[in-house]
Each structure stands twice: as C-alpha cells, then as structure tokens.
Amino acid sequence: xxxxxxxxxxxxxxxxxxxxxxxxxxxxxxxxxxxxxxxxxxxxxxxxxxxxxxxxxxxxxxxxxxxxxxxxxxxxxxxxxxxxxxxxxxxxxxxxxxxxxxxxxxxxxxxxxxxxxxxxxxxxxxxxxxxxxxxxxxxxxxxxxxxxxxxxxxxxxxxxxxxxxxxxxxxxxxxxxxxxxxxxxxxxxxxxxxxxxxxxxxxxxxxxxxxxxxxxxxxxxxxxxxxxxxxxxxxxxxxxxxxxxxxxxxxxxxxxxxxxxxxxxxxxxxxxxxxxxxxxxxxxxxxxxxxxxxxxxxxxxxxxxxxxxxxxxxxxxxxxxxxxxxxxxxxxxxxxxxxxxxxxxxxxxxxxxxxxxxxxxxxxxxxxxxxxxxxxxxxxxxxxxxxxxxxxxxxxxxxxxxxxxxxxxxxxxxxxxxxxxxxxxxxxxxxx
Numbered sequence: 133x134x135x136x137x138x139x140x141x142x143x144x145x146x147x148x149x150x151x152x153x154x155x156x157x158x159x160x161x162x163x164x165x166x167x168x169x170x171x172x173x174x175x176x177x178x179x180x181x182x183x184x185x186x187x188x189x190x191x192x193x194x195x196x197x198x199x200x201x202x203x204x205x206x207x208x209x210x211x212x213x214x215x216x217x218x219x220x221x222x223x224x225x226x227x228x229x230x231x232x233x234x235x236x237x238x239x240x241x242x243x244x245x246x247x248x249x250x251x252x253x254x255x256x257x258x259x260x261x262x263x264x265x266x267x268x269x270x271x272x273x274x275x276x277x278x279x280x281x282x283x284x285x286x287x288x289x290x291x292x293x294x295x296x297x298x299x300x301x302x303x304x305x306x307x308x309x310x311x312x313x314x315x316x317x318x319x320x321x322x323x324x325x326x327x328x329x330x331x332x333x334x335x336x337x338x339x340x341x342x343x344x345x346x347x348x349x350x351x352x353x354x355x356x357x358x359x360x361x362x363x364x365x366x367x368x369x370x371x372x373x374x375x376x377x378x379x380x381x382x383x384x385x386x387x388x389x390x391x392x393x394x395x396x397x398x399x400x401x402x403x404x405x406x407x408x409x410x411x412x413x414x415x416x417x418x419x420x421x422x423x424x425x426x427x428x429x430x431x432x433x434x435x436x437x438x439x440x441x442x443x444x445x446x447x448x449x450x451x452x453x454x455x456x457x458x459x460x461x462x463x464x465x466x467x468x469x470x471x472x473x474x475x476x477x478x479x480x481x482x483x484x485x486x487x488x489x490x491x492x493x494x495x496x497x498x499x500x501x502x503x504x505x506x507x508x509x510x511x512x513x514x515x516x517x518x519x520x521x522x523x524x525x526x527x528x529x530x531x532x533x534x535x536x537x538x539x540x541x542x543x544x545x546x547x548x549x550x551x552x553x554x555x556x557x558x559x560x561x562x563x564x
Contacts, residue, residue, distance in 0.1 A: 167196065167205060168185065188286050204218050226276060237250075238255050305348045366380055376397075415439035442495065470509075472509050473506075476502045
C-alpha cells in the first residue's frame with residue numbers, strides 16, 4: 133500500500149470517528165415527546181390526539197403536548213411526566229383555552245420567530261367579541277379558539293383542510309350557528325348558512341374559486357366577531373363595494389333609512405342571502421322598491437323609469453351582440469365593433485351602479501352613452517352583413533359568367549368538330 137493511500141484511509145477513518153462522535157453527542161439533545169410515544173401505543177380516543185398531532189402546525193415547528201398540557205416530555209415515567217408539580221394540567225377547561233393559546237400567540241418575540249407577519253392581538257380582539265364577552269360572563273358554550281381552529285390537528289389558514297380556510301369557514305361557523313338546539317338559548321336564527329349558500333358571494337367563492345369573496349369573517353370579523361350595527365352596515369359592505377357606499381351616502385335614502393333605524397344595504401339586498409342584482413329589483417311583481425314606494429308615487433315612477441332605461445340598454449346591447457356574432461360567423465371582419473361592445477357593457481354596469489344614487493339623471497347618462505355605442509356597433513354589424521351579401525351576389529354573378537363562358541366554348545368546339553372536312557388538293561393536273 134502506498135503512502136498516499138495510507139494517508140487517504142487515515143483521513144477517512146478520522147472523519148468517520150468525528151461524525152460518529154457528533155452523532156453520539158447529539159442523541160441526548162434530540163427532541164423527545166414521551167406523551168406522543170405513549171399515546172400512539174394506546175387505542176381509541178386516547179390514541180386519536182397523538183395521531184392527529186402529526187399534521188398539526190405546532191408539531192411542524194417543534195412544539196409538543198407539554199407546551200399546552202404541561203408536564204415533562206423527556207420522562208418515560210408516567211408519574212413523572214404527568215406530575216402536576218411540573219405544571220401538568222391534563223384536560224384544559226374551555227374557559228381557559230383563549231388565555232392558554234395567548235401565552236404564545238400574544239408573544240411577538242416568540243411568534244415572529246416562526247411567522248414574522250403573524251398578528252399577536254387575537255386575544256385582545258376575542259375579548260371584545262360577542263363570544264369573548266359571553267365567555268367572560270361564565271358561558272363556556274360559546275366558541276373559543278379550538279372550536280374554529282380545531283384542537284390537535286391545527287392547520288394554517290391557507291391549508292385547504294383547515295376549518296378556517298375561506299372555502300370551509302362558512303361551514304365551520306354553521307356548526308354552531310345552524311344548530312337550532314345550540315342557538316335556542318341565544319334566540320338567534322339558524323338560517324344564515326342556508327341563505328348564504330344561495331347568495332352571489334357563495335357562488336363567487338365556491339363555484340368561481342374566488343377566495344377573496346366575502347364569507348362570515350369578512351363582514352363579522354374573525355377573532356373579534358361582532359354583528360354589524362345598523363349604522364355600520366353600509367361601511368361593512370363598503371369595504372368591498374366602495375363606489376356603492378359613496379353613492380348611497382349621498383342619496384336621499386340614507387337620511388330616511390337612518391331615521392328609521394334601518395340598515396341601508398340590507399333593506400334592498402338582504403344580508404346573508406344576497407341575490408344577483410337585476411332590473412327586476414326596480415320594477416315588476418317582485419320589485420324591491422315596491423316594498424316602500426307605491427307605483428304611482430314619485431319614488432315608484434323613478435324606479436320604473438330607471439328600470440326601463442337599464443332594460444333598454446341591455447336589450448340594445450344584446451341585439452348588437454347577435455348581429456356581430458352573425459357577421460363573425462360569416463367570416464366578416466368586425467373586431468373593432470366587438471371591442472366597442474365592451475365599452476357598451478361597461479356603461480350598463482355604470483348604470484346599474486348609479487341606481488344607488490337614486491336619481492334618474494345619474495342612470496340616464498351611462499344609458500345614453502351605451503345606447504349610442506350599441507347603435508354604432510349594430511350598424512357596423514349590419515354593414516358587414518350587407519357587404520357579405522354583396523360579395524355573395526358578386527360571386528354568384530361571376531360563377532354564372534364563368535359557366536356561360538365555358539358553355540360557349542364547349543358549343544364552339546362542338547360546331548367546329550361537326551363541320552365537314554375538305555379534301556386537300558395535290559396541285560397536279562393531267563398532261564396533254
């Protein structure tokens with residue numbers, strides 16, 4: 133064996149011994165959790181927490197059962213690990229849950245090591261909520277942290293399996309709020325979830341996958357959940373529908389609804405079961421305006437006029453769409469008027485939004501702008517169809533001309549072929 137090989141083997145052996153030493157020294161420092169080790173070997177309800185904790189966000193960051201339940205996680209002796217002198221509490225009382233969670237979640241220094249942008253005011257918010265106030269008064273049946281976030285398998289909000297993920301949050305709230313027996317003593321209706329699932333908000337959230345669409349927490353808050361007061365409903369809706377709120381605040385309806393103690397947006401749109409707005413809300417058998425305004429009153433007449441204007445623009449745009457679609461399907465170039473139709477549709481949206489000002493003139497302007505666009509695009513479509521017809525007529529004439537020419541050539545050839553042939557003369561004569 134060469135000297136170089138001996139040196140190489142010596143270095144390799146030294147490296148192995150160093151690695152083994154590091155591993156041996158690290159073993160006593162490895163995270164141990166005797167609670168999990170024990171409960172995984174049990175059965176039924178005693179085993180479930182240990183199995184569920186494997187998916188918990190706290191387990192992912194290295195927290196253990198002892199961080200919530202107390203005790204000694206490093207001891208294999210049951211009496212030692214569950215010694216109350218070492219802080220073991222066992223089952224945590226419902227009334228103590230929020231403050232227990234807040235030991236970590238209100239500690240910015242601790243939480244920001246794992247989640248730098250995580251808020252640390254959840255307990256303070258909870259204490260201002262309806263749930264928190266009732267809990268402070270001794271009602272332990274109200275929702276606390278674990279009722280919404282789960283217990284041993286708590287997941288991040290963005291996790292689709294989390295009970296507070298936007299798609300699952302309404303169902304989580306409904307576990308209590310759709311339970312008639314649970315809500316009976318609070319005298320709260322239990323139809324909110326059923327109504328919400330018929331709303332435009334649920335359609336946007338569940339069918340279109342828009343996770344920013346409003347759910348329970350968007351309007352009521354999450355940790356500081358409180359029903360919006362009558363005076364603040366417009367502001368709550370206005371967090372998303374800013375322009376609507378601005379128009380409503382300047383409308384003649386606001387002072388009237390305020391004097392009646394009525395929640396502006398809710399009067400016309402409802403709260404949990406908000407339907408898709410349409411002209412039928414202004415005029416017709418199920419008109420919302422008819423709840424307050426007689427058809428012969430100034431308000432009823434204004435509603436009917438606004439409804440008629442919007443319906444007129446919608447019909448004009450639909451007619452233009454039909455003509456342009458026919459022209460496109462015929463292979464005609466109508467891309468410019470098709471783009472102009474987008475602007476026309478925007479005017480239709482503006483007209484519907486302007487209804488919240490409750491002034492006919494505010495609705496009439498975008499309607500007239502939209503009608504002008506619809507008229508222009510429809511004419512462009514009709515001109516394209518007329519050009520198509522001219523082209524087809526010209527093509528027909530051309531085809532007929534070609535056919536006649538071909539027929540004439542054929543007849544001429546036939547006539548030439550039918551004419552008798554003359555014998556050619558050889559130019560010679562008889563000799564004398």
